[in-house]
Amino acid sequence: MIEQISIDGVASYTGGAAVLSELRSVNFIFGANGSGKTTLSRVIAKPETYANCAVSWAGRSPLQCLVYNRDFIEENFTARMRGIFTLGHEDAAVLQAIEDLKKDIDDVSNTIRARKHTLEGPDGNGGKRKELHDLNTNFQEACWKTKLKHEDKFREAFRGVLNSRANFADRMFAEFESNSVDLKSQDDLETRAATIFADVKLRQDRLPDIPGSEIVALEAAAILDKRVVGKEDVSIADMIKRLGNSDWVKQGLGYFHQNGDCCPFCQQTTDDAFRHDLEAYFDETYQRDLDAIAGIATAYDEHSKSIIRQLDAVLLVQSEYLDRPLFEQTAEALRTKLSLNAQHIGRKRAEPSVKIILEGVAATIDTLNAIAAEANQKIDAHNALIDNIVSEREKLISEIWRYIVDEAKLPLEAYKTARLALTNAISGLTTGIAAKERERNEKSARLQELERQVTSVQPTVNAINSLLDSFGFRNFKLATAHEGDRFYTVIRSDGSEARETLSEGEKTFIVFLYFYYLISGSVSESGITTNRIVVIDDPVSSLDSDILFIVSSLIKKLFAKVQEPASTLKQVFVLTHNIYFHKEVAFDPKRSGGERRNFETFWVVRKKDDYSVIEGHLHNPIRTSYEMLWQEVRNENRSMLTIQNTLRRILENYFTILGNMDKDKIIDKFVGQDQQICNSLFSWVNDGSHNAYEDLYLACDSTTVERFLAVFKQVFAVTEQSAHYDMMMAPR
Template sequence: MIEELKIAGCASYSAEGQNVTGLRKINFIYGANGSGKTSISRVIANPADHPACAIRWVNQRPLECLVYNADFVERNFRSSLPGIFTLGEHDAAVLDQIEQARKDVADIERDISARNLVLNGKDDAPGKLNERAALRENIENECWKLKNRHDADFQSAFAGVRSSKANFCDKILSEWASNQAAVHPLDDLKKRAAVIFEKGLARESVIQVPDSTELARLEALPIFAKKVVGRGDVDIGGLIDRLGNSDWVKQGIDYFAQSTPQCPFCQQDVEAELAKRIGDYFDEAYNRDIADIARLVAGYEAAGTAYLQALAGISQNGSRYIDVDQLTGLIERVTARLALNGQHIARKHKEPSAVVTLEDNTELFAEVRDFLIAANAAVVEHNGAVDDISNQRTNLTAEIWKCLVEEAKGILDAYHASKTAVDAAINGIEASLTTKRGNLTTAQQTLRDLEKGITSVQPTVTEINALLASFGFRGFKLATAGDQGNLYEIVRLDGSNAARTLSEGEKTFVTFLYFYHLIRGSVSESGMTSDRVIVFDDPISSLDSDILFIVSSLIKRVFELSHAPNGLIRQVFVLTHNIYFHKEVSFDPDRKRELRAHETFWIVKKIDDVSTLEAFDHNPIRTSYELLWSEVRNENRSNLTIQNTLRRILENYFKILGNMDKDKIIEKFEGREKVICASLFSWVNDGSHSTHDDLYISSDAATVDAYLEIFRRIFEETGHTQHYHMMMGTEAMPIANAAPIEITSPMPGYDQTAALTNSWFQRCVKPQ
């Protein structure tokens, strides 16, 4: 059974289309000519010809679709028709075998449907395929979150899969299954990625590590701890040592050389012997030490300046592997240390006898050296990577994916376990479906073979001819034709072909009867027991109005067959533009206002040249006949139009539908009432466009009330009081001596359907 239709991109339907959902066993679709009904029937008949449209079947089980529409009439009405094979009357055992074979086919189809339901799901039951799809959607979302977390750092590693959830997920799953790379810390991978994937990557220069050996040597000289003084064996040496003013004396000698023979301090004459003794105190060893200290001052300053300049050059040149802040800190510490030692050395130079202690910079120099050596190691590694960039990028990419796989390990393991279970279930179901489909093919072939043995086209000829005769079509009939008697042709009573001389109504009716019998048969020797969907698209087009109820009665028989427990008809669609036909074919005495569980109602409209479909929870079609009665019930009715409204009701109810004898009705009245009644029926006879005497078209309130009273009395006098009160929504009052109106047959040869006519006549005007 069809549970949903999408009609799009054909005829007057938009590209987005219309969805017809919630379809049931019986579906009524009403729409004016040209509104888009036939497009619906064509999609059902040939979905492959409408790629933008779609049909969703219950349990994904397509059924055979038999569609009656203008295409069917044009395709089948010709000089000869394919014969319709039906099961004949044969040995009961053979029929039992056919019934059992059909049951076997149905059982296998149910098994297939049940497995398809488990596989594909329905409504709240997702099905294994949907369950697997949900697992896939979830893992794609989780992998995409992983991608978004690391995309900024690893764009190059993600190249080719960055723009697609599905592709990125596939890559993760592939790496999860096969990646054997080593696991590295995430921060390490980020640093390497920033280099390896850099565009225009070039070699780095090795950093020249400044030599601190000279500074360390000078800082370790023992002279800083030595008191540089003169000879102690000179008689004046004791006094100098006791006073500890040798540095003062040494400086004073320079002044004494300028003031000789006077002392530069006390301005007394100094003995030549004293000057000699002072000179002897500052001997050659002392002078050597003083010279060493002087050289030490210059050497330390030069070595320190060179060392600091080398560090400044490294800082200025820069390198991706040198932490600028760390290097700046080291330079500042070295500068401070060297400056402090320079002060100590300057003091030693000024006061040779003083003992000074220099800052030991050995560890600081080692720290600088280690810092630069580590940077050079990174430079060497970088240059090696540049020289082998292709392999480096390949290896790093693998390590990055390995890192991501490890990060998502829990999620991936859970997905794999769930998917393995679902895949096992799906594979099992699909394997069983393959077996079942093979069994179905075998069972169907068995059924076809049994059907071929007892099928015939003759029963259909007999039945259609009987129907044609009973409905008054006596000028032509069907006859078997063809070499094997498996074709039909339409012939006159003298045997001549009548296909070219039939009226449009006759063509339509005979083709409809052909289709009606095709529903229960097949154009081949097998297949008449297959389940099917039936579509009637405007089956009364070009038919006379008096055949309308015949067609509707036959279609209602199809409805009944669709409700049979083991019936072949699974679903029926009725599409029409005729209000009266819709009213008759959809009539259901058990339906209240809301539709029944097995039916749906739709209206198709064309708005701005675009077709739209609207569903209703009740039968939305009210006949114009009902609308006329609503005007009579309206207290604010128009006095100018009420007479015409009454005329149209009488015309519809008594003349068109009841084929009444108006004179018998007029005779039931006397005097002025008879005149008014006759005037009403004269309008029926003359039509609504003739000119009448002012007596009969006066529009004052009193005259209108008189017409309304006679209008009511007509129904009472003819025994149709119940109908009047039903349409007016009032309670019926019993009328004495009221005789039912005589309903005559609307066409010759129609007496045997009189009871059906009366039944339809009563129902077709009853509000629903």
């Protein structure tokens, strides 16, 4: 069942969380219209839709909620009301099997609840899981004290777990489980730590070599030292050779073709033989040589760029062992040579007949690699030293942790034993709960099958119609619709549709009866024996006194049913604004001294200023409407917005109706200034309760309220009714 309800940030609940706690099987909630009762019923029905509200279930096991409020009326009073399936009486054996299965399911559910209680506590934040959490927390704190004790001397050994209690404790326990190095003394460890941890250096990467073999091979290419000219056995070869202008002729060949075989320089027309000789001079051999030169130019450019990237990479390394000035000077010389050679090769491409000689870079590259090799020898020596230090550091760190865990050996062993016991218990409970939940699911599936064999919607129709007839409602009744007889409709005695012609009271009554029988049934063929809670919100809002008595009698039967251990009804909430209905439904002759019984709670929902509050009571707080008025006066947190009307109603009830004394006679009891105050009091309460007075003339603040409450008391004194005032103001 529900143990606690918290409502906040919805509708009129804006003044902080309103909480109903320590709820029991039967819970009475009284409140005026607009105080927030329906909101409460809606939160119970669908708590997941209200972000700031919470419904806490016993054992954290939610039950089915059946909520009767105006939402239920609107949703269910339709042309076709869903039929209510109930168990029949045709097969006693099946009914007995259903009863036995229901008992088994309840027993299994109780076992699950008990195990969850042991595992997680009543609110999900306790139990064995909480014990394990607390054990780990205490262990972490103890380990942290060890860390603080030795941090100054052994800080480097704790690197990586210095800023986390959990991580430090995990490391300490892991070392306790696995560290088996020889135990050293604290003095020895501190002496070695002062040396090995003093200057922590890192390994350095070796410098890369500068690749040069490919570019050196390109420098030796024969094509660079070759005069690339055309074919010499054509008629114009001698002229070109004599003039030494083959490169110039090659460049002009393109213009010759563009100019329609006319000489681009003298503009004379040439014959076919001249064009043939000119093209034959620059044959395939000539073109292959040009392609070879172009290939060398491309390759030389790529290898040059690769070398420069390597040079830049070396210079980016911040190594103390590199002769940086010498390396930078030599690298700059290499860049210069590469740039000059690129220019020479570019000239060779433009003038193939020219011989070129490239600047040799092999010696320069060798010099750079020699400088890097010398640095690498020193880096290798440095890294060898670091490797040895790393090894010594790792050994020392392991020995320090061995000393630390040996110092805390007994607490560690105690923690290990306790943790093992708790983890085994948690594992066993978790496995057991899962097994019981599978068993419950299997039994529930079997129960649903049995329920389908003996359920029907007709018994509910018969029961409701019988009840209507016994109470004198003979002009309408329920009937099954003609859609598989799974729906109800409201009809007149002649069979015509009656839903639209029912009075508000008749409509409310028949929907309440529908809800009342739904409590023991289901709108499907299964789920009839599901455990559930019931919320009934203002069931007599539009009903007369006769029906009020009928409804209260039916609800009282639910109170008896909820006390039966085998009942599917586990909890009832009754909310109302009607004092007479509340007195009737809450009446219990066995309630001694007004104190509530051990299965019930009483609550009052009221507006404080402009937000709703909920107050719990140890006894039924509702006596009569007159007593309720005095309760508001007694309340120190009284609403300044309603106290006006409260005082007026008390004066009218006691002096005018019961005492037959009008206000003028009461005012006449006063003299002088007191008479003016009394007259002001009567004017104020009537003004505040019947008219929207303007704050310009009267501000309703706490000082005003207290002033007129004092005069209100004097009214009883001057009329010799102080005894009544004292009795009604006495603490309840």
